[in-house]
Amino acid sequence: MKKIVILTGAGISAESGLGTFRDEGGLWSQHRIEDVATPEGFARDPKLVQGFYNARRATAASARPNPGHLALARLQAGWPGEVVIVTQNVDALHEAGGATGVLHMHGVLAGALCAACQHRWHAPDEMRVNEPCPVCHAPTARPDVVWFGEMPYHMEEIDHHLGEADLFAAIGTSGQVYPAAAFVSQVAAAGASTVELNLDPSAMTGQFDETRIGPASQIVPAWVDDLLRSRI
């Protein structure tokens, strides 16, 4: 039975009220990446960075999954083969919608990480500057999110799944951030079929076999219905 690997980005959570990064008015038009999403920015101004992620954690905590998230969970439950969800999103809306085994390649807002001993724990709603690690007690707690210049999480496992994929779908991602942007060429070279579901054609759109354009809350449930009907 066909194995499906799905990559999601900020676009799938947009209709849940979480802003994307690169759309008009998106997060990166309000904040400089160098300031809030790099290890150097954190070293320079930890208060600014903790404040940025505290605000995003609060917004994400009150967000609810939309029909796009729910449809992917329905696909996992109803598809006779394996369905792996890889997300660049740091929210927990896939899980809130019922999805399982989601690989968060850019980390999670709900997590805290000790920069000194690498211990991980559940982040408090408000992380403070110099927040101490509960294990080594160093004042080096940071959000457990991947910043620019850092290695995304779960890459070995993701590569393994991409290598086995029969069908690869990218949903709500602009195709501008690597390594995720290169997944489509990687799976296509290995013979998988590819489909993009996005509000607008992404930077990688020419590399997909099929493109479905529209809001995720509508096009993802329709795509899932088509797949479950076909059961190829």
Ligand code: OAD
């Ligand atoms: P972007 O903001 O770059 O792209 C969001 C994509 O979603 C765009 O292509 C939009 O057209 C599309 N979109 C917007 N609303 C949508 C909707 N309702 N339905 C479907 N699609 C919609 O976000 P990502 O591609 O996720 O990384 O960004 C990738 C990474 O860049 C993020 O994980 C983050 C960021 O910098 C880090 O912070 C490390």
